[in-house]
Amino acid sequence: MTTLTIPDNLLALDARDPLAHKRGEFHLPRGVVYLDGNSLGALPRRVPARLARVAQGEWGEQLIRSWSAGADAGQDWMALPDRVAAKIARLIGARPHEVAVGDSTSVNTFKVLAAALGVAGPGRRVILTDADNFPTDLYVAQGLNALLGGTLELRRVPADDIEAHLSEDVAALLLTQVDYRTGRRLDLAALTAQAQAKGIVTVWDLAHSAGAFPVDLSGAGADFAVGCGYKFLNGGPGAPAFLFAAERHHSAAPVAISGWMGHADPFEMARDFTPAPGARRFVAGTPVVLSLSALDEALDVFADVDLDALRAKSLSLTDTFIDLVEPLAARFPLTLVTPRDHARRGSQVSYRHPQAREVMADLIAAGIIGDFRTPDILRFGFTPLYHSHADVWQAARGVQAVLEARA
Ligand SMILES: Cc1ncc(COP(=O)(O)O)c(C=O)c1O
């Protein structure tokens, strides 16, 4: 990668960045501008040592005793999902006992969608969703409907039309707050209120929200939510996901995957399922200790992070990228699809380009790692914990170089 002279105004933004010190907490490969933390977050430096401690000390030495007493005081494996849940709760505006950690986002979507249908009013048989929702959300809804004998209707409408489709026959509204392609952010609080006014139960997918900006599920009075551990939470490939179930639903919401680790007393080995208190009831099986330990450690990077500062920096990074790339749209077939309106933007910037797949391949070869998404989207994810405005400059110049070379 060529050395570039970074403009003074961007260096000044970096000089007064209150989160600049967080970058040093991540391993970022040399020669790469990594703009794919919305798919797989970068490695927090503290994680490998924790994994080694868990493997050697807890697994190797303590063996089965680690379930109740880890090598480090307070590190017992049985409570690990709850400890991680408490750390995630702060990031999504939830109370610790409303969050459960484990399984994948897909499996958790199944659990909370089933729970939402279980608490929805009688006679409602529609799951309303964004037609362009992330595929797994659509597929899980289809699978759940098939399991229920096809008694439901999955109604898919463009995200901008959701409000007009909040009707009395809708049981659950299943939405992803930040669109994985365009980076468009929905107004979670407003849509939750509008849906609930019609008696609809809300399920939010926070895959591209949690850890990217503050989410306030309690403030919005949200019903259910899910999210990924491996994107902005930096928990590593295949990290456990989370789910949120508002306290008011705990007693009535069905636990569709009622496994023994969600039982009030797993080692009672009772014949019937008695749910554990709170959202822990949704933890179905044995906690994935190694992955949970990585996520637990990764979440400590957020411990001293002001989430409003995180959001402000994310917007500054994406504003800068949009501004720097804007002149290129006049010269090349590049169309911004991410909203300029701050309230409607997540932490990524996306463009349409007729050769998006090839352009992204060239960018990756040049060390600018973003993503191609079908059919024609170039996607650049910005992670305020480890990106600088200098990175943004380098990425924008990389886009320019690739487009000029292809012209
Ligand atoms: C909106 C959204 N939901 C869910 C997922 C993933 O679910 P899972 O972790 O089950 O693969 C992703 C990304 O993979 C996503 O972007």
Ligand SMILES: Nc1c(O)cccc1C(=O)C[C@H](N)C(=O)O
């Ligand atoms: N979960 C992923 C995986 O297992 C392999 C490759 C990519 C992913 C992703 O996270 C994709 C991501 N949800 C997206 O927004 O495109």
